[in-house]
Amino acid sequence: MDRLKILVVDDESRMRKLVKDFLVRRNYEVIEAENGEQAIDIFFQTKGIALIILDIMMPKVDGWQVCREIRQYSDVPIIMLTAKGDEKDELLGFELGVDEYISKPFSPKILVARVEAVLRRTAGIDEEVIEIGGITLDKAAHQLKIDGEPIDLSYKEFELLTYFVVNKGVALSREKILNNVWNYDYFGDARTIDTHVKKLRSKMGDKGKYIKTIWGLGYKFEVD
Amino acid sequence: MDRLKILVVDDESRMRKLVKDFLVRRNYEVIEAENGEQAIDIFFQTKGIALIILDIMMPKVDGWQVCREIRQYSDVPIIMLTAKGDEKDELLGFELGVDEYISKPFSPKILVARVEAVLRRTAGIDEEVIEIGGITLDKAAHQLKIDGEPIDLSYKEFELLTYFVVNKGVALSREKILNNVWNYDYFGDARTIDTHVKKLRSKMGDKGKYIKTIWGLGYKFEVD
DNA sequence: AAGAACTATGACGAATTTGTGAATTTATCT
DNA sequence: AGATAAATTCACAAATTCGTCATAGTTCTT
Numbered sequence: 001m002d003r004l005k006i007l008v009v010d011d012e013s014r015m016r017k018l019v020k021d022f023l024v025r026r027n028y029e030v031i032e033a034e035n036g037e038q039a040i041d042i043f044f045q046t047k048g049i050a051l052i053i054l055d056i057m058m059p060k061v062d063g064w065q066v067c068r069e070i071r072q073y074s075d076v077p078i079i080m081l082t083a084k085g086d087e088k089d090e091l092l093g094f095e096l097g098v099d100e101y102i103s104k105p106f107s108p109k110i111l112v113a114r115v116e117a118v119l120r121r122t123a124g125i126d127e128e129v130i131e132i133g134g135i136t137l138d139k140a141a142h143q144l145k146i147d148g149e150p151i152d153l154s155y156k157e158f159e160l161l162t163y164f165v166v167n168k169g170v171a172l173s174r175e176k177i178l179n180n181v182w183n184y185d186y187f188g189d190a191r192t193i194d195t196h197v198k199k200l201r202s203k204m205g206d207k208g209k210y211i212k213t214i215w216g217l218g219y220k221f222e223v224d
Numbered sequence: 225m226d227r228l229k230i231l232v233v234d235d236e237s238r239m240r241k242l243v244k245d246f247l248v249r250r251n252y253e254v255i256e257a258e259n260g261e262q263a264i265d266i267f268f269q270t271k272g273i274a275l276i277i278l279d280i281m282m283p284k285v286d287g288w289q290v291c292r293e294i295r296q297y298s299d300v301p302i303i304m305l306t307a308k309g310d311e312k313d314e315l316l317g318f319e320l321g322v323d324e325y326i327s328k329p330f331s332p333k334i335l336v337a338r339v340e341a342v343l344r345r346t347a348g349i350d351e352e353v354i355e356i357g358g359i360t361l362d363k364a365a366h367q368l369k370i371d372g373e374p375i376d377l378s379y380k381e382f383e384l385l386t387y388f389v390v391n392k393g394v395a396l397s398r399e400k401i402l403n404n405v406w407n408y409d410y411f412g413d414a415r416t417i418d419t420h421v422k423k424l425r426s427k428m429g430d431k432g433k434y435i436k437t438i439w440g441l442g443y444k445f446e447v448d
Numbered sequence: 449a450a451g452a453a454c455t456a457t458g459a460c461g462a463a464t465t466t467g468t469g470a471a472t473t474t475a476t477c478t
Numbered sequence: 479a480g481a482t483a484a485a486t487t488c489a490c491a492a493a494t495t496c497g498t499c500a501t502a503g504t505t506c507t508t
Contacts, residue, residue: 099331138393140395142444154439154494155439156440156495157495188498189499191455191498194457195456195457195496195497196496198456213455215453216454216506412485412486413487413488415466418466419467420485437465439464440464440494440495
């Protein structure tokens with residue numbers, strides 16, 4: 001697998017370098033941003049950022065603001081860097097959807113431990129309920145809800161949509177889809193995927209457009 | 225229904241406050257204890273504590289000790305707070321009858337998810353009477369009532385319906401049903417389930433529709 | 449701009465799965 | 479043992495899903 005991308009946002013270059021060093025050593029790819037605006041720009045222009053480490057204290061656009069803006073569109077895990085263990089901060093943070101906290105100064109051990117804990121937790125592999133862009137997939141109940149309304153899907157349709165959502169943002173070839181949603185011993189026509197996609201899109205109404213066609217390749221699920 | 229009471233035991237007031245805040249927001253009633261002795265006193269003096277959240281590291285009487293004492297008299301669910309994900313701790317904990325584990329630091333998402341998972345898991349299991357959507361299952365009497373009217377069910381039918389109701393909202397494969405309602409050593413035809421479902425549905429009248437077919441998978445009990 | 453390559457869509461039928469009534473086996477009670 | 483009820487199996491009917499195909503539409507290439 002590719003190295004996971006982590007976006008580190010801090011106005012102090014010294015701090016960025018410190019964090020970057022530890023993470024690079026653990027084989028993560030680190031992208032830096034030196035202020036809130038830049039962070040937001042980079043986040044929305046860069047595909048596949050797995051985690052954001054965000055300093056609270058920054059001039060102009062502070063960490064909270066960045067967090068709020070990103071949370072409107074994304075559930076990417078966010079770890080906040082805070083100067084001191086401030087209770088009030090911590091509460092506000094969790095309310096905004098912050099996943100973790102690290103108070104400065106911190107040891108590299110703590111940093112790496114929290115990063116890996118968060119990534120493990122949000123890996124989304126074993127989650128029973130996946131929620132994204134108004135689409136809720138309850139794997140246990142095998143039930144799709146759109147904006148809270150239950151929508152009936154056939155078995156294959158549900159499996160296919162789940163595969164799309166779990167691999168959101170990733171371009172999936174027909175072959176890959178067949179191998180994962182169908183069985184490896186299925187040798188039918190790959191065009192059958194098109195038919196299922198068609199049904200999914202129509203059952204999903206507005207949200208159908210999240211299943212995007214990638215011409216010459218396959219499909220991709222993406223919430224803008 | 226009354227709010228469920230949760231006893232939070234931790235020597236750090238900051239941690240108690242944090243936990244309490246999240247739980248209160250989810251409409252639980254939180255009782256605090258700041259050490260092991262107090263926790264035990266409060267637990268045995270207070271009626272209807274539904275769950276205990278227990279820090280391990282406490283001066284004098286630690287979490288393990290509290291757990292042992294309570295377990296002598298009660299099966300109340302216990303969630304342990306541990307500083308780090310220590311496997312050895314976890315093993316000991318499960319031996320003592322700990323239901324779940326949360327390692328600090330944790331996000332509110334994790335906290336609430338585990339609490340509700342434990343409550344869900346332990347609810348309905350020991351209950352003698354389960355009531356949902358006009359359906360009343362009296363386990364002791366092995367009796368079904370619909371809108372107060374007693375309906376006779378055979379042994380298997382009752383067992384099957386109970387399994388459905390306890391696992392309401394969960395898609396159940398035939399295999400899973402066989403393993404749980406029949407025995408693991410049953411090697412008969414899975415289609416026998418269909419027959420029982422048919423009889424259940426017809427005996428349940430209107431309410432029969434709560435047993436839903438999930439085509440290609442199995443069944444699901446759900447009250448709309 | 450025309451043609452090639454690919455995708456979307458609607459319709460149809462085969463295949464699979466489930467529903468149902470009846471027959472058969474198994475268990476229970478007197 | 480015989481009678482009764484329950485559990486299971488069986489066979490066929492009904493329902494649903496899935497894959498294919500033909501056609502229409504779109505995007506890309508030259």
